[in-house]
Amino acid sequence: MDLAAHxxxxxxxxxxxxEELVNANDWAHDRSSDQEMIVQVQGHWSDYHLCVxxxxxxxxxxxxxxxxxxxxxxxxxxxxxxxAAANERLWLGHFDFTAEEGLxxxxxxxxxxxxxxxxxxxxxxxxDTAVGECERLYPALQLVIWGGHxxxxxxxxxxxxxxxxx
Numbered sequence: 001m002d003l004a005a006h007x008x009x010x011x012x013x014x015x016x017x018x019e020e021l022v023n024a025n026d027w028a029h030d031r032s033s034d035q036e037m038i039v040q041v042q043g044h045w046s047d048y049h050l051c052v053x054x055x056x057x058x059x060x061x062x063x064x065x066x067x068x069x070x071x072x073x074x075x076x077x078x079x080x081x082x083x084a085a086a087n088e089r090l091w092l093g094h095f096d097f098t099a100e101e102g103l104x105x106x107x108x109x110x111x112x113x114x115x116x117x118x119x120x121x122x123x124x125x126x127x128d129t130a131v132g133e134c135e136r137l138y139p140a141l142q143l144v145i146w147g148g149h150x151x152x153x154x155x156x157x158x159x160x161x162x163x164x165x166x
Contacts, residue, residue: 014061014110014118015054021123041065041131045138048131059113063093065106065130069141071097078144079104081151086137086158092129095137104141106130 015037022029022039029039039050049066071079076097083095083104093108108126110118140158143149149157 012117013054013056014112014123015052017118017120018052018123021120021127041127043131043135043138045135048134050127050130059111061110061112061118063108063110063126063130065134067104067106067134067138067141069104069138069145071102071104071145075145078151079141082137082140082144082154085151085155086133086140089159090133092126093133095133106134 013034015031015034018037018039019029019031022037025041027039027041029037031037035054035056037050037052039052041048041050046068048068051062051064051066053062055062076099080097083097087094093106096105096107097103098105108130110122110126112118136158140154143154143157144151147154
């Protein structure tokens, strides 16, 4: 493979554009390197921590959105069942549970090889989707973890669209 041809297929660093989006929204963030950024986004239920990693060698951008929820070992099975049910209806990304650290995450990876880069609209949509899906799942997690509800009941409550404000 010709290295010059390979360089032409590597898009511009999408974290540069993401940093502009983050600054425009006044979100707290830390860009520790050209390849990693941590962003804190305030939601209705919780603050969410986005971790975005740019891998130029594979021309892929990874985004995760961590939910600030502790899962007791006695409720892990129910939480995994809830995540599986939530993943069935997602059109972008997926929820994951890391057993070792006990983290709940929404994850998505952008393959960007062969394109000039990611658009600001794609970044906005992905961040909105990640935070929005975490916001939707958060109450269901609380019902399953602390309320002892069945997964079906929690999912039904999470899928209910509310109108207006109380």
